[in-house]
Amino acid sequence: MTFEIAVVLGIIILAVILFVTERFSIDTVAILTMVLFMLTGILTPAEGFAGFSNAATITVASMFVISSAIFKSGALSSVGAALTRIGRKNYLLCLLSLMLISGGLSAFINDTAVVALLMPVMIQVSQDIKVSPSKLLIPLSFGALMGGVCTLIGTSTNILVSGIAEAQGVAPLEMFDFTPAGIWFLLVGVLYMFFIGRHLLPNRKLATDLTENFDLGEYLTELVLLPESPSVGVPLKDSGLVQHLDIEVMQVTRHKEKIQVFPSLILRANDVLKVRCGVEKLKKLKEEKGIKLKSERRFRDEDLRINDSKLFEAIITPNSYLEGKTLKELNFRAYNYGASVLAIRHRDEIVHEKPTHVKLSSGDVLLIAADPYQAQKLRQNEDILIISQTERSPYNYSKIIPVMAISVGVVAAAALDLVPIVLSALVGVVLLILTRCIRVEEAYKAIDWKVVFMLAGVLSMGAALQKTGAAKLLADFLIEWVGGYGPHALLSVFFFITFMTTNFMSNNATAALLAPIAIVTAEELGVNHRPFLMAVAYAASLSFMTPMGYQTNTMIYGPGNYRFSDYLKVGTPLNLILWLLASLIIPLFFPL
Known part of the structure; x- marks a missing residue:
């Protein structure tokens, strides 16, 4: 144990703690780790920043653009329509088809994009066949995860492990190296969900409308502004209702006509206001001068419709700009042309009181009241995803053919070893732009820059582990601990450690940490590197036990x-089954 190794392990332990606690975003922690390695002299600036020019980083960025072009072309719209038809016939057939289709698509398209495409469809199907969405969405996610391990481009983790191998002087992984074992993982996972997992899925109550789903009825009240009210003649944003009571006004009815709510609306006597408020604020309203409560009945979706306004559910997408910010900080209502957030489903709780003060997280669901124009603007916002109403992407035949031809060409060129995957993917992006299948601005927006910066940052961990000998120290420890049972046992331990770690820490960070150790371990044992690298790559993406695992x-x-x-109940048996399967089949497909 040298001083340099101690510094490296100290920085990595700090990074792991920050990754697990989620005190800062993943990309921030990754870049912080990279900077600390350079400040302490462990890595030179050239070595520290090498992650930005690494083939893995460039390939992942390119694949984001290619996936987006496929998505925008409407080429996948028929998939949603087919699942809708199947779902209306038979739940079990729908479950089986859903996992196979999501798995097949995820082998070549970013799995986040696949889930974003199919989730609104499956929510609509669940309503049609009177089945809770909880019976379909975990199978969707799990199918996408298992399909992603079937090819090199199926997930950024596979590309990252290949990049780490190449940086360490080991032959990079090929396009379909993952396929033989990956198909086994997918098929066994599908069979598990079909025969066992579906019985473990929760059966949450199927709400008849969104106000019921968000327990919103008790928080909506109608009141009348009497002529003596201090709020009469005052813009809504400056009225006492908003300034002092912090009440959200959802709707204004004037002379039996519903009026669109906006901050500068001048309130008038006898206006009927539909407001959202809790029990305590309701008591204060009853004591407020110039206000008469008209109704305290439970409201339904149709009560919130203003002209063509409807309720929508929208989810905060992974790595969204909205993460860590409040609706108030974002000035959400003004920015989205008057669309109003009524409630937030934040993890296990529903927030009604002061939802504008809640810090948003990836996966939070917003209940939004919006008219068609506002809803269209929301659909164009890539930081959120409308999930309550499906809107099929229109077919664009002038783009579908070139997009699919270029995408197939990217895969074929890499699979046939005509050019490295980084070059074929980059050429594909250039061709998509030149053929106007995607605009330059759309290409920039398609790239998940948080993932790109995170990959560049975590690659420095592998470089530091290798340079200082920390990887050898950890490998020697594992060999001393397990090596006596043979390389097969050590391979199984690597898979187990990886999938357990990735359930609580970023899958890419886990792979970046363990892949260099796997390479050195194989070298120390005098066996083939490939099975150990594949174990890390597979296990880092097969994360089923926690909601933050992937x-x-x-x-x-x-x-x-x-x-x-729910994740523990359904995902733990699956993770254990795939661990045992991996211990048997990885050495078969990749001999030690």
Whole structure:
């Protein structure tokens, strides 16, 4: 144990703590780790910043653009329509088809995009067949995760492990190296969900409308502004109702006509206001001068409609700009042309009181009142995803053919070893832009820059572990601990440690930490590197036990009305089954 190794392990332990506690965003922690390695002299600036030019980082960024182009072309719209038809016929057939289709798509398209495409469809199907969304969304996420491990481009983790291998002087992983074992993981996972997992899925109450789903009825009240009210003749945003009582006005009815609410609306005598407030504020309203309570009945969705206004559910997408901010800080209502957030499903609770003060997290579900124009603007906002009403992407035949041809070309060129995957993916992006299948601005928006910065940052961990000998120290410890049982046992331990760690820490950070140790361990044992690298790559993406283990698990948490225990109940047996399966089949496909 040298001083340098101690510094490296200290920085990595700090990073792991920050990753697990989620005190800061994942990309922030990754960049902080990289900076600390450079400040302490462990890495030179050239070594520290090498992650930004690494083939893995560039490939992942390119694949985001290609996935977005496929999505925007409407080429996948028929998939949603097919699942809708199947779902209306038979739940079990729908479950089976859902997992196979999401798995098949995720092998070539970013799994987050696949879940974003299919989640609104499955929520609509659940309403049609009177089945709780909780019976469909975990299978959707799990299918996407298992499909993602079937190819090199199926998940950023596979690309990252390949990049780490190449940086350490080991042959990079090929496009379909993952496929043989990956298909086994997918098929066994589908069979588990079909015969066992579906019985463990929760059966949450299927709400008849969104106000019921968000327990909103008790918090909506109608009141009349009497002529003596201090709020009469005052803009809504400056009225005592908003300034002093902090009440959200959802609707104004004047002379039996519903008026669109906006901050500068001048209130008048005898206006009927539909407001959202809790029990305590309701008591204060009863004591307020110039206010008469007209109704305290439970409201339904139709009571909130203003002209064409409707209620929508929208989810905060992974790595959204909205994460860590409040609606008040974002000035959400003004920015979204008057669309109003009525409630927030935040993890296991529903927030009605002061939802504008809640710090938003990935996976939070917003209940939004919006007219068609506002809803269209919300759909164009890539930081949130409308999930309560499906809107199929229109077919664009002028784009579908070139987009699919270019995408197939990217995969084929890499699979046939004509060019490295980083080059074929980058050429694909250039061709998509030149053929106007995607605009330059859309390409920039399609790239998840948080993931790119996170990858660049975590790659420095592997470099520091390798350079200082920390990877060798940890490998020697594992060999001393388990090596006596043989390389097969050590391979199994690597898979177990990886999938357990990735359930509580970023899958990419887990892979960046363990892949260098796996390489050195294989070298110390005098066996093939490939099975150890594959064990880390597979296990880092097969994360089923927690909602924070993978982005797609987080995305379905709120819409499925899940609890943390649901993931443990359904995901733990699956993780253990796949661990045992991996211990048997990885050495078969990748001999030690």
